[in-house]
Amino acid sequence: MRLIVKRLSLGVIFALLVALVLQAKFHVVEEHRLGGGYALASSPTFSWADFQSGTFQPTLERYLEDHIGFRPALVRLRNQLAFSLFKVPRSSGILIGRHNVLFETLQAKSYGGYQLLDEARVRSRAIRLRTVQQDLAKRGVQFLFVMAPNKARFQPEDLPAAMQIAPGTPSNYSRYIKALQANAVNLLDMVPLFAAWKKTEPYPLFSRAGTHWSGYGATLAADTLLRRLEQLGSLRFPTMRTVGPPVLVQTTDSLRGNDNDLATPLNLLQQTEPIPVAYRQLAFDPPRPGQTRPPALFVGDSFLWGLSQFSPYLTSCFADDTRLWYYGMAVYLPDKAFTPTGLGCQDVDLQQQIESRQFIVLMITEHNLIKSEFGFTDRVYRLYHPYTPAENVVIEQIANKLITAETTQQPDSAWAHQAQAGYMAKIRAEAEDIYILQHRN
Known part of the structure; x- marks a missing residue:
């Protein structure tokens, strides 16, 4: 036997x-491909030299692991067991909260005060934003800073227990809002608006499995943004109409846009069904007498997607030459597909791009406040207020002091930090912040 x-x-x-x-x-x-961003190992080319040196074998091993039969199903089985039995996500950067609500780790950390910026530096950023706003206004361009909501701040009750924070914990969000208001920067803060709508709206403003505002929440935000721009620009946008009740969705495979963007990289066998989400049915009329489609430039992070994915706000309400500058790096069309133009933001004429617009909207989420407005504010500031050679010398001296201080405090990791891409640009930005606060305030 x-x-x-x-x-x-x-x-x-x-x-x-x-x-x-x-x-x-x-x-x-x-088999269905796995979701998320990853690259499969390519087939290695055999050579005796690589075989004898031992470099061919691990390359072959990685290739076989990536191309084994039924790999997607096996990965999903492993991930499902970890999710169901231990509430462990087999994807980096994701947290599983109460009721299986998913959060982006970085957003949860920023809510708790992670990478807290010095108040003086935030003040310097606000001064620069105020100056840029004034410079643009002189040229007939209205500037608006939009703070998009952070899901962790929106529903902290569903965060894992370890991520709960005490009321009043300092954060970059609270410091930025205070500084922007003190410097009279045109501001549309979506955070308190979403907190208020959470109590009154009948549908989720964030989906269970998404890190961005839901399709329903995005349209509320877009409505509010248009009204604020009308006030700033003394104009009227084309009429938008509701043409029926919202479409209710209760299954994962029917979610639209980025309402499932955190669940997709988890690669589970059985997705957690969403709380019923809703998608408004809207129609946009052509401009009537007294209405206009103004040219605009939107600079921001992935919360910009919601302004075009769920309803054609940007293509219907703004001029055809309106563009999106994603993270201040690449230029996109404002259509539903978020189509890249193939241009980088450094490839276009900055002055022509901003001065040909009626509106410039800078949209940032809390966890991206550490990125100095994606470098956009710095570029516009330097365009109208270039540093003299003498000022550049002073700024370089400040930058060298910052590097020396970091090397002294963290001698083991300082050189590694300096080798990272963008490190010197980061130090330069910090040095400029200090210089402006000390000499140009």
Whole structure:
């Protein structure tokens, strides 16, 4: 009996191995690709030199692991067990909260005061924003700073217990809002608006499995943004109408846009069904007499997607040459597909781009406040207020002091930090912040 069991076990193992090999070679069963960002290892080229040096073997091993048959199903099985049994996400940067609500780790950390900026530096950023706003206003361009909501701040009750914070904990959000208001920067803070709508709106403003505002929340935000721009620019946008009740969705495979963007990289066998989410049905009329589609430039992070993914606010309400500068790096069309133009923000004429607009909207989420407005404010500030050679010398001296201080405080990691891409740009930005606060305030 024992021999029979042993032979059966070996037979099953052999059959599984054969199935894995056949699937890898011939793709007998159609498999759905794994979600999220990853790159499969390419097939290595054999050479005796690589084999003898031992570099070929690990490359081959990685290739075989990435291309084994039924790999997507096996990965999803592993991930499902970790999720269901231990509430552990097998994807970096994601937290599983109460009621299986998903959060982006960085957003939760920023809510708790992670990477807290010095108040003086935030004050310097606000001064620069005020100056840029004034410079643009002189040229007939209205500037608006939009603070998009942070899901962790919106529903902290669903955060994991370890991420709960005490009321009044300092954060970059609270410091930025205080500084922007003190410097009279045009501000649309969506955070208190979403907190108020949370108590009155019948549908979720964030989906259970998304890190951005939901389709329903995005349209409320867009409505509010248009009204604020009308006030700033003394104009009227084309009419937007509701043409029916919201479409209710209760299954994961029916979610739209980025309402499932955190669940997708988890790669589970069975997705957690969402709390019923809603999608408004809207219609946009052509401009009537007294209405206009102004040219605009939107600079910001991925919360910009919601302004075009769920309803055509940007293409219907703004001029055809309106553009999105994603993280201040790449230029996109404001359509539903978020189509890249192939241009980088450094490739275009900055002065022409900003002075040909009626509105410039800078939209940032709390966890991206450490990025100095994606460098956009700095570029515009330097355009109208270039540093003299003498000022650049002083700024370089400040930058060198910052590097020396970091090297002294963290001698083991300082050189590694300096080797990172963008480190010197970061130090330069900090040095400029200090210089402006001390000499140009």
